Amino acid sequence: MQYKLIASAFAATISFLNIQARAAIYDAPDSITVQNQSGARLMVYTIEDLKKQFHQQTYKTRTPWTKEDERIVFRGPLLRDVLSKSGIYNGINIKIIAYDDFTSDILSEEIEQYDPILAVEQSCTDSDRTKGNCDSNQDFRSITMLEKGPIFVVWPFDRLPHGYIPARNSIWVFFPVVLRQQQ
Template sequence: MKTLLAGCALALLSIAAAFAGPLDRPAGETILTITGGIANTNGDGVAEFDLAMLDALENRAATMNTPWTEGKTAFDGPLLKAVLDAAGAQGKTLIVKALNDYSAEVPMEDARDYPTILATRMNGAEMSVRDKGPLFMIYPFDKHPELYNEKYFSRSVWQIKEIEVVD
């Protein structure tokens, strides 16, 4: 039994090591930088992503009501979990930072437990800074109406530029 457990643990470590490593460098303009507790980098201790890199990750499209838009609005972008997995994020808390220096502490569980979107598009159009872009953290209010409250509204950062992963 011990040999089986040791073998399983070794296999899991090998799989984890295969995912750790450098990311491709962004070919376009960097719109997201991830810092802190990450295993996969493409810069000096950071993971930088352009729009094409984010578009290549597992994504979600959803139409929902939000407190910041009128009527049902369509959002599309990579899952927060997929972005963090690509960077090899290891921590308990995310500090999500906006272009205007607003920041929110977001528990890592929000990425793991909910299909939270880092929206790059709203109603089919790329999100400009003027329209809350380039990235807007959208909780799955359509699937989890219990999240439609001030606690999650305050974590729904727009104009995201950086995510810091901390313990």
Template sequence: MLKYRISLAASLMLLSGLTLANAADNKPNVLTIEKEAGKPIATYTVEELGKAFPSKLLETATPWTNGEKRRYRGSSLKDILAKYSSADAKIVTGVALDGFEAKLEMKEIKSYDPIIATEVDCVDSDRLAATCTKEQEFRPLTDADRGPFYVVWPYNQLPKSTNSDENYRWIWFLAALRPEK
């Protein structure tokens, strides 16, 4: 029975894009800043990221909210990269837990100042589901919200495109950032 469970778990991970080797390295509640692939220079939990960088609020729609705006709170991607002398990088690769990688252009990061969101505003449905109290303004991002780390851009400021492939820059389940010169 145990052999079957291990085989099933391995099969599910392979189907989701993970391998046994890199699944052990993925820590869903940790954001890693890398010098190059597999060479971390810093790691942050949600709490550590919030203490290390000023909190920034971004109210925006997303490609998946049908025009509805939500308020996200987190740290400026530009500020995080500046701390590690990466502001002169041309490209920053964002890596998600499932192995998805997106190459973000530094000129876009500087122009639009996206955040690494860790919280989202509480709405009526959150209060009905008891995930927020009446007094609570924000709550941590959950798996359903694409968290705990989610690259959020000011959607209405981005250049309009009919190409849905442009949505690559919204990195869900962010696990690592890797600046490239």
């Protein structure tokens, strides 16, 4: 009886520590962590790091959830550049983990062929200026959580094969917090 009580307490403690350790990774929603295949942290980039340490790529594209004629201009670094700077990009697949624990496996061939970005901004619209979300001379603004931010994995929609939509919609990851190297 005492053994079962100790074993239960031990299991509960381990479970609690696992939840706490995982939550600690996600404590900074304005950053993304790059990990090796065992989950060890290699680099952490804040949104400001992603803006300042990398060349910014701009895509005027639709997403699987926008109207066919609707285009949004997104800006952020190429995913391959972030991986390369972190020392894990050598034609290796990655797992992207979102804040809500959604995961998406991305093939190295997809990254090489389609050049997705880690979008951290989108262009200001007239509506944004009217609502006070952008100044009159401001070109870009942060992506809100309602718009799939603060970081959003964006692909050049029109370059993707027709078979990808909707079969591979999972590659458009909202609020990614971890980029993990896969084998």
